[in-house]
Amino acid sequence: MxxxxxxxxxxxxxxxxxxxxxxxxxxxxxxxVVDPVYAPIGVTAAVALWVLLWVIAAAGGSGLMLxxxxxxxxxxxxxxRLDNVVEEMSIAAGLPTKPTVYLIDSDAPNAFAVGKPDKAxxxxxxxxxxxxxxxxxQGVVAHEIGHIANQDTRFMVLAGVMLGAIVVLADVLWxxxxxxGRGRRRSSSRGGGxxxxxxxxxxxxxxxxxxxxxxxxYCACSRKREYLADANAAVFTRYPAGLASALEKxxxxxxxxxxxxxxxxxxxxxxxxxGGRAAVGLFSTHPPTEKRVRVLRSxxxxxxxxxxxxxxxxxxxxxxxxxxxxHDSAPVPMRQASADADQDPLARTREAVDIxxxxxxxxxxxxxxxxxxKVPSSFRQTQLFCPRCSRRHAVPEARPASxxxxxxxxxxxxxxxxxxxxxxxxxxxxxxxxxxxxxxxxVSPSFSAxxxxxxxxxxxxxxxxx
Amino acid sequence: MLxxxxxxxxxxxxxxxxxxxxxxxxxxxxxxxxxxxxxxxxAGAVRQDLFRALETGAGRPPKxxxxxxxxxxxxxxxxxxxxxxxxxxxxxxxxxxxxxxxGELPAVAAAAGADHENVLARFLDGLTAxxxxxxxxxxx
Numbered sequence: 001m002x003x004x005x006x007x008x009x010x011x012x013x014x015x016x017x018x019x020x021x022x023x024x025x026x027x028x029x030x031x032x033v034v035d036p037v038y039a040p041i042g043v044t045a046a047v048a049l050w051v052l053l054w055v056i057a058a059a060g061g062s063g064l065m066l067x068x069x070x071x072x073x074x075x076x077x078x079x080x081r082l083d084n085v086v087e088e089m090s091i092a093a094g095l096p097t098k099p100t101v102y103l104i105d106s107d108a109p110n111a112f113a114v115g116k117p118d119k120a121x122x123x124x125x126x127x128x129x130x131x132x133x134x135x136x137x138q139g140v141v142a143h144e145i146g147h148i149a150n151q152d153t154r155f156m157v158l159a160g161v162m163l164g165a166i167v168v169l170a171d172v173l174w175x176x177x178x179x180x181g182r183g184r185r186r187s188s189s190r191g192g193g194x195x196x197x198x199x200x201x202x203x204x205x206x207x208x209x210x211x212x213x214x215x216x217x218y219c220a221c222s223r224k225r226e227y228l229a230d231a232n233a234a235v236f237t238r239y240p241a242g243l244a245s246a247l248e249k250x251x252x253x254x255x256x257x258x259x260x261x262x263x264x265x266x267x268x269x270x271x272x273x274x275g276g277r278a279a280v281g282l283f284s285t286h287p288p289t290e291k292r293v294r295v296l297r298s299x300x301x302x303x304x305x306x307x308x309x310x311x312x313x314x315x316x317x318x319x320x321x322x323x324x325x326x327h328d329s330a331p332v333p334m335r336q337a338s339a340d341a342d343q344d345p346l347a348r349t350r351e352a353v354d355i356x357x358x359x360x361x362x363x364x365x366x367x368x369x370x371x372x373x374k375v376p377s378s379f380r381q382t383q384l385f386c387p388r389c390s391r392r393h394a395v396p397e398a399r400p401a402s403x404x405x406x407x408x409x410x411x412x413x414x415x416x417x418x419x420x421x422x423x424x425x426x427x428x429x430x431x432x433x434x435x436x437x438x439x440x441x442x443v444s445p446s447f448s449a450x451x452x453x454x455x456x457x458x459x460x461x462x463x464x465x466x
Numbered sequence: 467m468l469x470x471x472x473x474x475x476x477x478x479x480x481x482x483x484x485x486x487x488x489x490x491x492x493x494x495x496x497x498x499x500x501x502x503x504x505x506x507x508x509a510g511a512v513r514q515d516l517f518r519a520l521e522t523g524a525g526r527p528p529k530x531x532x533x534x535x536x537x538x539x540x541x542x543x544x545x546x547x548x549x550x551x552x553x554x555x556x557x558x559x560x561x562x563x564x565x566x567x568x569g570e571l572p573a574v575a576a577a578a579g580a581d582h583e584n585v586l587a588r589f590l591d592g593l594t595a596x597x598x599x600x601x602x603x604x605x606x
Contacts, residue, residue: 346483353485357478370482371589376475379490387479387488388589 019162022210026169029203033180050165057161065114071102071123077444078355089142092236093149109250112268113144120148129352139243146232152225166214174207223287231308238303238335244296251289304332361440363432377440397434398423398461421461467536470565481589495571498563510581537562549577
């Protein structure tokens, strides 16, 4: 395992050095074209640009990725199933802390991971949560945790930023060479014009080729890491069929994720922009899904790295992890499908949708007739009638502690120092309570503090266990 | 999601694992694409083709009014059932879902031959029954 990371790291270092060489060459070219004495300054500027971009990406990368995809942080109470799976897999992978779990509101089933091993996040879409059973979900989460454990998440940000810098600089070189070329022609009476013209040709060719070369390197590395994370998933779950069946479900239909773009696409478990098409070439960040499934499905005998390597050699040809890295990898026995594999898909859908509704501020009411009523936060009446059986329900509200007399005080807009509010709560279930300012607050089953604070008006609400 | 008619946030009702968007003001129902077929199947409807025709068949722009899809805000199209007399419904041009005015959903379920003893079919009937309105504060 450790060896495998080491081997991976060596490859990564080579990649980074190659890309850095391209970057420096571009800087040199730009400097030289402007004036040969500026060449070293060009190199320095190119490296400085890369470092600057890297620092920005490293500082805000994870948060940026999560917020640009509209991810919401969820707790154990929101989805015990997902939270348990993330916990199990992070223990199996030996991560120092459990990654934070995020949910993205999208029907397209997909997942990604960001961050470094001691401070990571795993994000899944509601579509994924709805469609996958426990074994499949475990496979996908294990794959993402594999990325975190292999440091892929950090590395791909570093390489991605480098690729971005190379693309930008190639463009600059192209423009500078063009402008300088026109300038020189007018003053070509000066000596050395011939050598400069040759250099210009080389520079232009390089400006065209550099981004292509860099992208090739980047994509080849990205694809290899996908296979490695699949191998990790097989080992962590001891059940490769789970991930295989999840990949089949994810790629079975053409889904397109609204919040993904070309920059964030390599981060997802399957390419969110390709929509299940088989178009795969040198410029794909992900290997073809059928090929990944075939490798996983043909794993026989065990779920260890050696078994994955054997299956990879059989179906894809060639080696992936390398004999040296496999030398001391322990055999991992395969396990059976878990008992709750065939859980009701409708119940899963409800679970995912409930999380979204809670986050959207719906208040949940259970009517005795069996109807569950979710009241939008913009509903301003204090009572409503069940649309099915006409029973009267009170919208769960936090009431002033001293009764109805202080109702007026609670209605004043800035009531942070007004009458304290009280809410009678039934323990052991999710409950919605409406603050006097109108904001709905969700109280989770495991909430045990005596107070809760409204995020909107900062009022404190006393929770009484009913 | 906003009601295409009243432009207020809709309630979400969940019954027997089926979830629908329901306007508390006008008592209309919005069904996301695919939900009608699923509900129909579970309510024992025999004419699934009717639902499919409503969800994907040709629609035409309405003569007046601007009801908008709660998902994409595009103007809803008119679609008709092939029954006699036809039931006219509103559907999103991008097929995000169907809008049923008060009473239209049970009518469509009945036209598709939904089993009247089925608990889900009775739920849909009950949703739009008049006695539900009678006790609401607006009616008093």
